[in-house]
Amino acid sequence: MPKKDRKRLQVVISDEQDALLTRTAYELSSPERLISKSEVVRLAIEKIARELGEGENMEEYRAILDQTEPADDS
Structure with a gap:
């Protein structure tokens, strides 16, 4: 199986x-099942995307992002 x-x-x-x-x-x-940090990240991405799609917690997420250092996406 590929x-x-x-x-x-x-x-x-x-x-x-x-x-x-x-x-x-x-x-x-x-x-019975160990969860990896990668799985936690994937779960968080899905949860945040679902909440934003439903218009929930947008301001809360923005406030958290405003408190963190800017991303270095270069």
Whole structure:
């Protein structure tokens, strides 16, 4: 069976954000299934996109982004 085509994205995150990812993956994991940090990121992307599509939490997300350092997308 061929693998799914996936896009790879590299981002720079802070130590605090990495710790949050690790903790969230641990909390979502169970003895039957370990959740990876990549899965947490994919889940967050889907959740944010769904909420924005429904017009929810837009100002909250903007406020969080205003508190963080600007992205270096170059």
